[in-house]
Amino acid sequence: MKNKSRIIFFIVGILLILSSRSKAEENNFIPINTTQEMQNLFQKSNYKNYILEKDQTYPTILIKNFPTDFGQTITKEEQQKLFFMALIPLIRKVNEEILNEKKIIYYLEHKLSENTLDSTDEIIIEDLAVKYDISTKMQGYRRYAILLKQLKLRANVIPPSLLLSMAAINTNWGKGKFLAPSNNLYRELNWYTNEGLKPEDETEDTSYRIKIYPSLYASIKDYALKLNSNVDYTEFRNMRKVQEENNQQISGRFLIPYLIFANDIPNYAGLLDYTITYHNLDTVDKIATKRP
Numbered sequence: 001m002k003n004k005s006r007i008i009f010f011i012v013g014i015l016l017i018l019s020s021r022s023k024a025e026e027n028n029f030i031p032i033n034t035t036q037e038m039q040n041l042f043q044k045s046n047y048k049n050y051i052l053e054k055d056q057t058y059p060t061i062l063i064k065n066f067p068t069d070f071g072q073t074i075t076k077e078e079q080q081k082l083f084f085m086a087l088i089p090l091i092r093k094v095n096e097e098i099l100n101e102k103k104i105i106y107y108l109e110h111k112l113s114e115n116t117l118d119s120t121d122e123i124i125i126e127d128l129a130v131k132y133d134i135s136t137k138m139q140g141y142r143r144y145a146i147l148l149k150q151l152k153l154r155a156n157v158i159p160p161s162l163l164l165s166m167a168a169i170n171t172n173w174g175k176g177k178f179l180a181p182s183n184n185l186y187r188e189l190n191w192y193t194n195e196g197l198k199p200e201d202e203t204e205d206t207s208y209r210i211k212i213y214p215s216l217y218a219s220i221k222d223y224a225l226k227l228n229s230n231v232d233y234t235e236f237r238n239m240r241k242v243q244e245e246n247n248q249q250i251s252g253r254f255l256i257p258y259l260i261f262a263n264d265i266p267n268y269a270g271l272l273d274y275t276i277t278y279h280n281l282d283t284v285d286k287i288a289t290k291r292p
Contacts, residue, residue, distance in 0.1 A: 029064035029215050035073055035082070038063065042085060050084035051283050058287075061089050064215045065183055066174045076173075080279065083174045084164055087185075088284065090217045091164070094224050095157040101128065102155045109148045117144060128155070133229040153237050154228045156244070161252030161281035162259070163220060165272045169265065183213040186223045232261035252276055252285055 032038045042048070045059045052058065063086050071079040108125060111117050117125075122144065129135065129147045132154045136146045167185040170176070178184060182197045188211045190196040196209025213219040227233050236258040243250050256272050265271065276282065 029062045029217060031064045032067050034067050035070050038067065038070075038082060038086065039074075042082075047085060050081060050088055051280060052287055058089055058092060060093075062093065062217065063090075064217075066171075066179055066216070068180045071173060071175045079175075080168070080173055083168060084279070084281075084284070086174075087164055087167060087216065087220070088160060090220050091158075091160045093217065094221050095160070097221075098155055098157055098224065098228070102152075104128075105148060105151045105155055108144075109152070112141070112144055112148060115141075125151070131225070131229070133231075153241055156228065156237070156240060157250060158224045158227055159250050159252030159255065159285045161276045161285045162255065162272070163224070164281055164284065165252070165275035165279075166223075166262065167220075168275055169268070169271050170263070178210050181212070182210050183216050183219050184211050185216060185219045188219070188223065188226075233259070249286055251282065253282060 030041065032041075041061060041063075045061055047059050047061065066083075066086065070082075074082070104124065105128065108117070108121055111121060125144055125147050128151055132151060134147055134150045134154070136143055138146055168174075170187045171179045171185055177200060178187070178197055184197075189208045190211050191208050193209060196211050199208070199210055211219075211222075213222065227236060236255055239255055239258050240250055243254065253273060253276050256269050256276075259269065259272070262268065
């Protein structure tokens with residue numbers, strides 16, 4: 001029993017360290033002033049393409065922002081390649097953090113099955129339930145069984161192909177006017193507040209602002225949590241679970257039909273499918289979801 005308690009405290013301690021480190025890293029992301037600066041950074045790390053050659057791994061280059069001149073001094077093809085290269089390491093970081101949480105959830109479920117949950121465990125479960133927007137009126141054993149079941153469904157990776165293609169469509173491949181001042185890759189909004197960036201050329205509706213994030217990483221992390229918690233994406237999460245239970249690669253293309261509420265852009269699903277197919281992002285799903 002003592003050994004099991006030590007294990008859970010060790011894992012929780014590791015996660016707390018990772019969480020604090022994640023917050024601290026907001027100050028350590030690399031600010032980018034020009035497209036040439038981004039290219040030079042990648043070249044120094046021998047990072048040549050978003051689709052890796054055999055035995056290659058993605059570098060841990062975590063850029064903070066896209067430069068204001070992004071796409072102006074390079075070809076369209078180079079712009080699109082750099083766009084993916086910049087975001088993949090950040091997406092991998094977000095998914096790695098989600099998987100760390102998933103480890104804790106499975107371990108706590110194991111403790112529940114052995115009737116060994118303690119007050120510390122219960123606090124962790126309650127905090128995660130708040131984060132992933134889960135609630136129940138049940139108490140005791142049934143409460144934690146329900147919360148953990150839902151947490152297992154929600155705390156899971158988001159296919160990089162989806163996060164990449166969604167960001168490309170929403171920001172015009174990093175050239176959207178709102179991106180540089182907001183770091184907002186998915187055009188997430190604040191409603192009925194003056195907090196955020198006022199949309200340009202959108203005078204009919206003044207009830208919203210574009211969210212401002214401290215980094216691209218923060219934008220990806222926030223949107224991944226939305227997909228993993230918002231009621232609109234219940235089917236998305238259910239079908240992701242089906243893939244996982246069938247020991248299949250979690251595929252962005254397979255999950256596209258279950259994202260009908262993700263955007264009101266006409267034929268959004270078709271645009272996602274085309275982007276994933278044309279740029280061979282299925283390959284990125286296979287490589288970038290592997291743990292480093």
